[in-house]
Amino acid sequence: MKFTKMHGIGNDYVYMDCTKERLENPGEIARLVSDRHKGIGSDGLILIQSSEEADFEMAMYNADGSYGKMCGNGIRCVAKYVYDNGLTDQTEISVISGGAVKYLKLTVEDGKVQKVRVNMGEPILKPDEIPVVGEGDKLVAAPIVVDNQVYEMTCVSMGNPHAVVFMNGVDDLKIEEIGPKFERHERFPDRVNTEFVERMDHKNLKMRVWERGSGETMACGTGACATAVAAILNGYAEREVTVHLLGGDLEICWDETDNCVYMTGPAATAFTGEFDPEELRKSVQGR
Numbered sequence: 001m002k003f004t005k006m007h008g009i010g011n012d013y014v015y016m017d018c019t020k021e022r023l024e025n026p027g028e029i030a031r032l033v034s035d036r037h038k039g040i041g042s043d044g045l046i047l048i049q050s051s052e053e054a055d056f057e058m059a060m061y062n063a064d065g066s067y068g069k070m071c072g073n074g075i076r077c078v079a080k081y082v083y084d085n086g087l088t089d090q091t092e093i094s095v096i097s098g099g100a101v102k103y104l105k106l107t108v109e110d111g112k113v114q115k116v117r118v119n120m121g122e123p124i125l126k127p128d129e130i131p132v133v134g135e136g137d138k139l140v141a142a143p144i145v146v147d148n149q150v151y152e153m154t155c156v157s158m159g160n161p162h163a164v165v166f167m168n169g170v171d172d173l174k175i176e177e178i179g180p181k182f183e184r185h186e187r188f189p190d191r192v193n194t195e196f197v198e199r200m201d202h203k204n205l206k207m208r209v210w211e212r213g214s215g216e217t218m219a220c221g222t223g224a225c226a227t228a229v230a231a232i233l234n235g236y237a238e239r240e241v242t243v244h245l246l247g248g249d250l251e252i253c254w255d256e257t258d259n260c261v262y263m264t265g266p267a268a269t270a271f272t273g274e275f276d277p278e279e280l281r282k283s284v285q286g287r
């Protein structure tokens with residue numbers, strides 16, 4: 001099986017071209033390739049498929065094999081992949097993921113994709129649509145008790161669920177302890193991605209993320225969008241912000257005119273290769 005390892009500011013996935021043939025067992029393959037010691041090593045698996053509703057379909061799986069309906073860093077890499085591999089010569093493309101079509105614009109200079117701007121659509125704020133257990137039409141700075149401590153969370157879905165927590169000292173946060181407790185908290189029936197965010201000023205936010213199904217990652221595109229929306233709802237930021245993540249920066253704009261969130265950032269190819277699923281299974285599982 002041929003693959004390409006790509007990343008969006010350090011949020012790395014194994015990408016496979018499934019436009020001609022669908023993969024039978026994506027969840028299992030995601031778990032195998034993601035293993036950082038015995039597999040290829042990644043935050044998950046992304047399949048590029050053909051679609052009748054859009055130019056391409058993206059199917060993303062977390063490192064634990066669970067399906068994620070949307071991936072902001074992944075969708076930029078999908079755009080670079082289809083352009084670099086000649087699956088399209090267009091610089092404006094549409095990609096469907098989790099049933100929602102997203103529109104992407106590639107900036108290409110000297111034949112090289114420099115950055116990708118994605119219309120990530122309108123943020124979803126209604127608790128039952130995120131889903132999160134809570135009263136009212138949205139949860140902004142709503143209290144939640146995790147590990148006997150009260151946090152204030154703002155909940156946003158960008159096609160996948162996010163809880164954004166503003167705090168000081170994110171660099172020192174023991175995210176591997178608190179992250180899983182948010183992820184599996186009883187108020188999130190589908191689990192949750194959690195962003196821990198420090199406000200630098202009204203245009204800059206520093207964010208660390210604990211991703212559902214993958215743990216701490218270097219970056220999360222949907223998480224950066226959710227963070228910008230949450231910061232604006234809390235009165236902490238302007239409509240255009242830079243979100244600083246462990247792996248780099250993303251430019252996010254929540255547009256007042258169409259209510260859509262726009263994300264701009266890079267996409268990079270690390271290497272290509274091939275694997276034999278049987279060999280990989282033996283390597284990772286020892287059988």
Ligand SMILES: N[C@@H](CCC[C@H](N)C(=O)O)C(=O)O
Nearest residue numbers: 068071072073160220221222
């Ligand atoms: N890293 C991604 C989000 C991937 C999916 C997420 N872990 C989920 O299960 O919702 C991004 O860049 O948005």
